[in-house]
Amino acid sequence: MASAALRASDSTLENGSLAGVEPNCSPSLVESGEYMLDGPQEEPVYSVFSPGLRRYIVVCASWAGLFSLLSANIYFPALNAMGRDLKVSAWEMNLSITTYMVMQGLAPMFVGDFADTAGKRPAYMACFAIYIAANIGLALQNNFAALLVLRCLQSAGSGATIALASGVVADIAPSAQRGSYIGYTMAGSSTGPSIGPVIGGLLAHYLSWRAIFWFLVIMASVFIIQYSLFCPETSRNIVGNGSIPPPRWNKSLVSYADRHESSQHADRPAMRPQWRIPNPVNAILIVFRKDTMLTLLSNAIIICGYYVIAASIPKIFDEKYGYSEFQIGLCFLPFGVGSAVASIITGYIVDWNYKRIAKEIGYPIQRNKERDLKNFPIEKARLQLTLPLLFVACCSTLVFGWTLQFNVSVAFPLAALFFAGASLLGAFNTLGTLIVDLHPNNAATATAANNLVRCLLGAGATAGILPMVDKLGRGWSFTVVAFGMLTTAPMMLATVYYNPGWRKDQEK
Known part of the structure; x- marks a missing residue:
């Protein structure tokens, strides 16, 4: 389904119906330069990768990103059983x-900077080597201290995959398409x-909690083998718009066979990787930038609601309903399904809103081209969707908490979980898209x-x-969580009204 939808998105670009403008728009609009859809292409295309190859790259980034939250959530149904075994x-x-989440926050600062300078492929390979080794250790360990250390190592390997995925999207998708691409990637x-x-509930119930980690070893090995063989380097610091050949050691089979790697399509001269020790300070500097700080803080507070709901489910549903590990695992389904559906739908809505605002202000958009966002209200285009999602998230969180407080059918908290997952992940992805928009040239570091x-x-x-x-x-408790998330509303309003000026100040 994702592949078909991306195919439709690429078809839209190929046919020229971008920014909400049909190919047969009035000649006066075209001549005035308000919409430049079919004019001569003076600038190089944003990406020379074919639509099919771009879809495959997105699938790889999405698959890799799966390991970050999968590794955290596959573990939840087995928490009670592991606690008993480890006493x-x-x-x-x-x-x-x-500890998993702390390392998930720290590791991408190193990996993101490494990926922005050396390339995405070396970063992915290093991450998955660490991840596979950590899972083997987790499957074999027998004490709580080892569990904590190895979970940190596991997080170091998987935690950067979301940052890398955002960087990949910035490499291949211009801002007009970025929302839907990030939606599919996330x-x-x-x-x-x-x-x-x-999966974790099934493995823990019918085999043991150790089987969870062996499953992750197998799944990660399958991914990194196919990625190493077929996925090309996308980093714009290495291959530009895809037309510059990467170093021989960083070539996939696709890169060797790709006929697009030609200087006639190049958007700039070739640049070789500048090897250096990854610098986490670059990510920390972004945290304290005036034009980024409120967006980062809003995103963090909103996603905290997501994390606390997920972390509370095993204990609360065990105490209230007496569910087994497998039954607790099933309770996560509406939460995750809502999250996945929202990732795709909100991505398209975000792109639609971008094009709607571009049409209103006469902002020219060309297919497969990036435009300077200096004078475009990108904050408004992204955050107009986030505020309604925030309202739904707060209401769903309240319903979840209070239906668990009283003796009502389990259907009510499960329904609340669906809407909470959809609204929280939708808001998270929208804010994440804005962060990439603000830092397109070092998106992996910004996402870190x-x-x-x-x-x-x-x-x-x-x-x-x-x-x-x-x-x-x-x-x-969940009333406190809901009101905590509500504090992000004034932050986002301030971002919409003041951030365009802050961006210009930062550029000076």
Whole structure:
């Protein structure tokens, strides 16, 4: 389905019906230069990769991104069983989630900078080598300390895949298409909360919790083998718009066979990787940029709601309904399905809104071309969708908490989980698209900065949710969570109104 939809998106670009303008738009509009859809192409295309190859690259980025949230969520149904085997409490087992998230925030700062300079392929290969080794260790360990250390290592390998995916999208998709591309790319990671607990519950129930980690070893090995063989380098610092050949050691089979690698399509002279030790300071500097800070903080607070809901499900549903590991895994399905559906749908809506605003202000858009966003209200184009999603997320979180407080059918909290997952991931992806728009030339590093803020806040929230539920009860605890997310509304409004000026100040 994703491939077909991306095919439709590429077809739209090929036929020229971009920015909401049909190919037979009035000649006066075309002559005036308001829409430049079929005029002479003076600038190089944004990406020379064929539509089919771009779809494959997106599938690879989405598949890789799946491991980040899958590794966290496949583990949830087995928390109680692992706690019994390792003789630790539910709160201590939740610490393994917290440490995972802390490392998930720190690792991309190194990997993102490495990917932006050396290329996406070396970064992916290094990440998956670490990830596979960590999962082998997790399958064999027998004590809680080893679990914590190896979960950190596992997170170091998988945590950067979302940052890398955003970087890949920035490499191959201009801003007019970026929302839908990020939506499909994030669809992989957002299916983790739905399929992960089901798979983990099945493996833990019928085999053992150790089988979970062997499953991840096999799945990761299959991915990295096919990726190494077939997926080309996309980093614009290495291959430009795809027309510059990468170094021989960084070539896939596709790169060797690709006839597009020709200087006549090049958007700039070739640049060779400048090897250096990855610098995490670059991501930290982005965190404190005036034109990025509020967006990062808003995104982190919203996704905290997602994390605390997911972390609370095993204990709450075990206590209230007495569910087994497999049944608890099934309870994650509406949460993850809502997340995956929202990733795709909101991506298209974000692109539609971009084109709608471009049409209103006479902003010219060309197919497969990037435009300077200096004078375009990109914040408005992205965040007009986020505020309604925030309202739905807050309401769904309240319903989830209070239906678990009282003796009502399990259908009510499960329905709330669907809407919470859809709205929270939709808002997360929209804000993530804006972050990439603000930093298109170092998108992996910018997304690493996003990971840092959201994971550090998320780690604290995850560690605190169960003690808060024990103290305040389920209803009031999730009321606190909902009102915490609501504080992002004024931040996003300030971003819409003030960030265009802050961007210009930053460029000076």
